[in-house]
Amino acid sequence: MTVHPGMGGPGMGGGGGGRGGPELRLAPGQKADVRRVLALFRPYRRTLLAVLALIALGAAAGVVSPFLVREIVDVALPDRREDLLLYAVGGLIAVTIVSSALGVTQAMLSTRVGQSVMHDLRVAVYGHLQRMGLGFFTRTRTGEIQSRIFSDIGSMQAVVTNVMTQIVSSGAGILMAVVAMLALDWRLTLFSLIALPFAVWMNRRVGSRRRVIVKQRQEKAADLSAGIQESLSVSGILLGLTMGRTRALVDAFTADSRGLADLEVRSEMAGRWHMAVFTTLMALFPALTYLLGGHLLLAGGGVTIGTLVAFIALQSSLFPQVNGMLRVAAQVNSSLALFTRVFEYLDAPLTVVDAPGAVALDPAQVRGEIRLEHVDFTYPGAESPSLHDIDLTIPAGRHTALVGTTGSGKTSTGYLLARLYDPSGGRITLDGHDLRELTRESLAASLGVVTQETYLLHASIAENLRFARPGASDAELVAACEIAQIHEHISSLPDGYATVVGERGYRFSGGEKQRLALARTILRDPPVLLLDEATSALDTATERAMSGALDAVSRGRTVISIAHRLSTIRDADQIVVLSHGRIVERGTYAELLAAGGSFAELAARDTDPAER
Numbered sequence: 001m002t003v004h005p006g007m008g009g010p011g012m013g014g015g016g017g018g019r020g021g022p023e024l025r026l027a028p029g030q031k032a033d034v035r036r037v038l039a040l041f042r043p044y045r046r047t048l049l050a051v052l053a054l055i056a057l058g059a060a061a062g063v064v065s066p067f068l069v070r071e072i073v074d075v076a077l078p079d080r081r082e083d084l085l086l087y088a089v090g091g092l093i094a095v096t097i098v099s100s101a102l103g104v105t106q107a108m109l110s111t112r113v114g115q116s117v118m119h120d121l122r123v124a125v126y127g128h129l130q131r132m133g134l135g136f137f138t139r140t141r142t143g144e145i146q147s148r149i150f151s152d153i154g155s156m157q158a159v160v161t162n163v164m165t166q167i168v169s170s171g172a173g174i175l176m177a178v179v180a181m182l183a184l185d186w187r188l189t190l191f192s193l194i195a196l197p198f199a200v201w202m203n204r205r206v207g208s209r210r211r212v213i214v215k216q217r218q219e220k221a222a223d224l225s226a227g228i229q230e231s232l233s234v235s236g237i238l239l240g241l242t243m244g245r246t247r248a249l250v251d252a253f254t255a256d257s258r259g260l261a262d263l264e265v266r267s268e269m270a271g272r273w274h275m276a277v278f279t280t281l282m283a284l285f286p287a288l289t290y291l292l293g294g295h296l297l298l299a300g301g302g303v304t305i306g307t308l309v310a311f312i313a314l315q316s317s318l319f320p321q322v323n324g325m326l327r328v329a330a331q332v333n334s335s336l337a338l339f340t341r342v343f344e345y346l347d348a349p350l351t352v353v354d355a356p357g358a359v360a361l362d363p364a365q366v367r368g369e370i371r372l373e374h375v376d377f378t379y380p381g382a383e384s385p386s387l388h389d390i391d392l393t394i395p396a397g398r399h400t401a402l403v404g405t406t407g408s409g410k411t412s413t414g415y416l417l418a419r420l421y422d423p424s425g426g427r428i429t430l431d432g433h434d435l436r437e438l439t440r441e442s443l444a445a446s447l448g449v450v451t452q453e454t455y456l457l458h459a460s461i462a463e464n465l466r467f468a469r470p471g472a473s474d475a476e477l478v479a480a481c482e483i484a485q486i487h488e489h490i491s492s493l494p495d496g497y498a499t500v501v502g503e504r505g506y507r508f509s510g511g512e513k514q515r516l517a518l519a520r521t522i523l524r525d526p527p528v529l530l531l532d533e534a535t536s537a538l539d540t541a542t543e544r545a546m547s548g549a550l551d552a553v554s555r556g557r558t559v560i561s562i563a564h565r566l567s568t569i570r571d572a573d574q575i576v577v578l579s580h581g582r583i584v585e586r587g588t589y590a591e592l593l594a595a596g597g598s599f600a601e602l603a604a605r606d607t608d609p610a611e612r
Contacts, residue, residue: 034332037339040120040160044113051113052168054106059172061099062317063180066310068092070184074306106169114161121153121160125345133351134420135380143226148345151221152338159335170325177318184311185303191292192315195281199326202277210267215337217263224256282319286312351380352422354439361442366527367431368446368558369396370417376425377412385424386412387581394574396431399559401569403602404578410562413578414532417560418449430528448526452533454517456508461490462497464516468524476523484519486512529554532562566603575599 041048068088076085126149129136137145181189231249293308371394377387387409394400402410415421416428419435428435435443456464465477472480477497481487489512493499501507501516508516521529551571563569570589577585577592577599584598592599 034336036343037332037336040117041113043120044116047109047113051106051109054102054109055169055172058099058102058106059169059176061095061102062173063176063314064095065092066180066184066313066317068095069313070304070306070310072306073309074304111161114157117160118153118157121156121342122149125149125153125342128346128348128350131350131353132348134415135351136348141226143228144222145345147218147222147225148341151225152218152341155218156335156338156342159331159338166324166328170321170328173321174318174325177314177321181311181314181318184307184314185293185296187296188289188293188303188311192285192289192318195285196322199322210333212337213263213267214335215340217260217267218338218341220256220260220263224253224260227253227256279323282323285319286315289315352419352440355437358439359433359437359442360439361430361433361446363442363445363525363527366446367396368528369431370394370528370558370560371429372413372416372426373429374426375416375423375428377416377421378424379412379421385581387416387423390426390581390583392576392583392586394558394560396558397556398573399554399561399569399571400574400576401561401563401572402576402578403563403566403569403599405602407580408578409581410578411532412581414449414530414560414562417530418447419443445524446526447528447530448521448524449530450514450517450521450532454513456501456513456516458500458502460495460498460500461516464501465497465520465523468520472523477519480519480523481516483522484515486515486519526557528558528560530560530562533564533568577602 068091072085072088075081076088129145178189178193181192231253289312290308293303293311296303297305297308372390372392375387375390376385378385390409390413402413404410412421416423419428419440422436430438430443430446457467462474462477465480466472469476474497478487481490490497490499499507501513561569561572566589569575572589575585575587575589575592576583577597579598585592585595587595587599593603
């Protein structure tokens with residue numbers, strides 16, 4: 001949509017996640033050719049062979065009928081041979097029954113293959129996106145991603161489900177019909193095929209034109225989907241209402257929808273006049289064939305009435321097959337734009353991946369010592385670095401706090417610690433292991449993150465908590481919630497832990513959502529905790545009540561706090577002050593206050609009412 005409220009995805013803090021390069025573009029030389037599309041069917045080649053066999057049998061059965069008709073016209077009726085007439089009619093009935101049965105079986109198998117390919121594509125794209133770095137999602141709208149998974153892949157359904165069988169079926173039918181027609185009369189056959197080169201040339205032009213239009217249509221549909229997702233979310237509705245932009249949003253949606261409708265019409269009508277000319281030409285051929293065949297018959301050219309009738313029957317079978325083949329070819333040509341958009345995501349490089357031979361740490365054996373060794377970091381596409389020469393040791397089992405003004409690099413450091421990005425220079429280690437040499441799964445199990453912007457699923461409280469540990473018992477849920485000071489509130493709800501939290505947790509206050517997020521992380525029991533202003537939405541009384549609980553759960557763990565409210569880090573063992581991506585001070589709360597430097601300035605500006 002042209003005018004819409006931009007709603008970012010969940011991230012740590014409000015910092016560098018949004019910094020990045022331009023939106024994803026197709027790499028040079030990257031394309032969706034027919035061979036790559038056909039490769040999608042490779043896992044189902046056995047089923048496809050069965051389909052091909054059924055198609056061949058159906059095509060062979062289809063050319064039997066004209067010869068039976070010729071026998072009836074040229075032999076059975078003139079010679080009054082009732083037995084031959086009965087056999088021929090019985091053969092026609094049998095061919096019809098067999099063809100129908102073969103068609104149903106072939107349709108069932110081909111549909112299964114097509115839907116399996118669709119399933120594989122959806123899973124491949126979703127799985128690949130799950131492994132993409134955070135930077136991709138900060139540059140790409142959620143609605144755009146949804147459009148490619150559902151709209152683009154959904155639009156492929158007709159091609160993926162029917163294209164293989166249609167091509168083979170039409171090809172086999174054309175081959176059988178042409179062979180049978182040649183067996184009847186080669187002169188009539190050549191006459192029937194005279195317009196074929198023109199039809200192929202015309203079809204290629206139509207397909208190329210439709211491919212451009214389809215690409216434009218899908219891009220417009222993706223924009224529309226992204227606008228809907230953003231403007232009709234809870235945040236989008238609140239923004240539209242409070243800013244008085246409801247009418248502007250409706251007008252923008254109307255304009256985009258009208259543009260999409262116009263592209264749909266252009267897509268449907270592309271090449272229709274060309275095809276109408278070809279269809280008209282094909283409709284004239286039977287009459288012209290009667291004229292040519294009649295001339296040959298009257299001139300004693302070896303054409304009988306039965307031959308002419310049988311030939312017209314084959315011709316009536318041939319032309320729809322040719323038309324179907326051309327239609328499928330145009331469909332494949334235009335659908336390559338859809339495959340290109342899907343392959344664009346599948347070919348997007350993974351920026352954070354497990355190294356070959358990556359080590360899987362046992363969280364129970366992790367001590368939690370973290371070292372940042374001369375770390376530099378620049379967001380993809382950014383001109384200046386966000387972190388420069390960060391050299392820091394975070395002792396195991398101790399509480400380290402990162403503080404600084406907005407843009408100082410606190411959140412960027414948190415991203416690197418959670419390995420949402422990799423450093424541009426230097427390295428980060430956990431118990432001596434470079435984070436890049438650990439499996440992402442074991443790192444996630446060893447380091448629990450609670451972000452400033454909490455994200456809750458549209459599910460029950462219990463389901464949200466068990467997202468961290470699917471096998472957690474009810475007692476474990478209660479214990480985690482008691483530590484997070486949220487159990488009493490949950491118990492007061494009519495449905496208790498079965499209460500649905502609503503879209504993004506909007507049925508709960510900011511403080512309640514953050515306590516649920518804390519409980520969810522506590523449930524995982526990680527040896528390292530990264531708290532990105534995890535208590536920012538709590539009132540002073542609740543924050544003080546939680547501090548003792550957090551102290552208890554933090555005992556024996558490595559805790560890293562990214563703090564804005566300095567009252568939350570008074571008891572930290574080490575406070576690191578960042579400014580413009582560099583460490584400028586470090587020490588305890590009292591030491592830094594006494595030094596009268598950057599930290600003292602931050603403390604003086606601290607707006608916590610308890611500090612006034």
